[in-house]
Amino acid sequence: MSDDKEDLELAALQRELDDAFATTRPRRGFEDELWLRMQARRPLWTRLRDVIGSTGALFRQAPAIPLGAVAVLLVVVVGAGILLNSGLRLGPTHNSYTQGAQAPGLALSDAGKLPTPALHPGLVPAPAANGPSLSSGFALDQSNLYFGPATLRWTGQMPLQSVQAPVYRYAEPSASLADEFAASVGASSDKQVRSGSGFLGTYRGQAFVLTVQPTEPQLPLEPYFNLAPTSPVSTGGADSRGAAATFLGGYSLVPSWPNEVTVQQANGHVLVQYSRAFQLPDGGVVFLINWIGQRYGAGVDISNGAIIAASGPLPLNLDATTYRLISNDDAVRVALASAPASTQTIQPVPTVDLKTVELVYALAVSHGEGFYEPAYLFSGTFSYNGQTYTKRVLVPLVDPTLRS
Incomplete structure (x- = not known):
């Protein structure tokens, strides 16, 4: 009897399972x-x-x-x-006198491995063919800078957040692009004068001479223009900033990229400089430095109350791509272990406390392309024979495995 009851219970359970699965x-x-x-x-x-x-x-x-x-x-x-x-990803472009958005994040961009930016003290740009150049004189004074061997210590404080900054790339411009730029500032193509001294072009406009120079990779320095009036243009008593803006505006050369205007003066000579910056995804701006760690960009040269030259980077299209960057802790370790940028020596070897760090962009050039790359610029001061010197150390932030 009990067996029959168990059989009935099993049959009932089987029906319930069948109904559930059904x-x-x-x-x-x-x-x-x-x-x-x-x-x-x-x-x-x-x-x-x-x-x-x-x-x-x-x-x-x-x-x-x-x-x-x-x-x-x-x-x-x-x-x-x-x-x-x-897996190809297409990134946006923008003009170098404007600021564009960055491309999607990549561990290694379509551009391949990057060249490594570095400081190159002691070098100067090629002289302009049409008169004074903003790259000369006190604008590149290195008398208080030291790039030789030193015992380095980090005594500053790094930013709390890691860096998020793209790399910007340009292709070396052709002579035809230089012609287009010259025409845009009023130097007609029938007045251009070709020279064999390495310029992309030399031109004459109404009361001015224009040269367009290619990249100088040994510094490095991107392609730039130098515009000099055939006769000095009086500022008319206006302040230097206003006079510079008016002069550049007459040729539609006032920079539209982020910038900071500074005025440097010495012995009747005035340099109005528009230090160039790049805008980060978070809205902040990061300044561009040259081969000795100084900010630069476009500018106007004024001597004895008259404008004698203006220069700046040639407007170029830039591609923005994101590379993997090293951490802040790694950047400090690289700075302390870095080799000196110069053979210049001081005995005994100075001990330098690196107390400040600034996020910057630095240019590196390879195979007909220029790359504006994010980097940290560390600096500290020390005294020697009664003079104060500044020691600078540049640390590229792109992962070393992604750089050549």
Whole structure:
């Protein structure tokens, strides 16, 4: 009797299980999601074959479709498959006198490995062919800078947050681009004068001479222009900043990229400088430094109350790409272990406390391209024979495995 009761209970339990499994279904959309996952794991050419087969079936049902449309559709399908499987990412561009957005984050950009920015003390730019240049004189005074061997200690405080900053790239401009720039400031093409001294072009406009120079990789220095009036232009008693802005505005050369205007004076000579900066994704700005760690950009040279020259970077399109950057702690370790940028020596070797650090952009050049790269500029001072010197150390922030 007990066996019959157990059999009845087992039969009832079996019916309940059968009913449960019969009414159980996957969640809504699960079957479609599973199908897509299975398709995504299939090889590209298998998926492409199925698409072409389905397309062929469609054409058999609708023979009136033109063959030209078939060819276009196949090109689109094949091209899309290649792009999706190549991992290629296209980044935006912007003009160097404006500021654009950055491309999606990449560990290694399509540009390949980057050159490494470095300080190059003791070098000066090539002289301008048409008169004074902003790159000469006290603007590049290195008398109080020291780049030789030193015992370094870090006694400052690093920023709390890690850096998020893209790399900006430009391609070396051609002579035709220099011609276009010259025309934009009023130097017509029939007045240009070619020279064999390494310039992209020399031009004459109404009461001014213009030179456009290519990248100087040994510094490095990006392509830039130098515009000099044939006769000094009086400031008319206006303040230096206002006179400089008016002069640049007359040629549509007032920088539109982020900048800071400073005025330096010495012995009747005035330099109005527009220090160039790049805008970060978080809205902050980071200044560009030259080969000795000083800010630079565009500027106007004034002597004895008259404008004698203006210069600045040539407007170029820039590609923005994100590379993997090192941490702040790693940057400190690199700074303390860095080799001196110069063979200049002081005996005994000075001990320098690096107390300040600034996020900057520095230019590096390779194979006809220039790269504005984020870096930390460490600095500290020390005294020697009654004079105070500044020691600067530049640490590139792009991961070393991504640099050549």
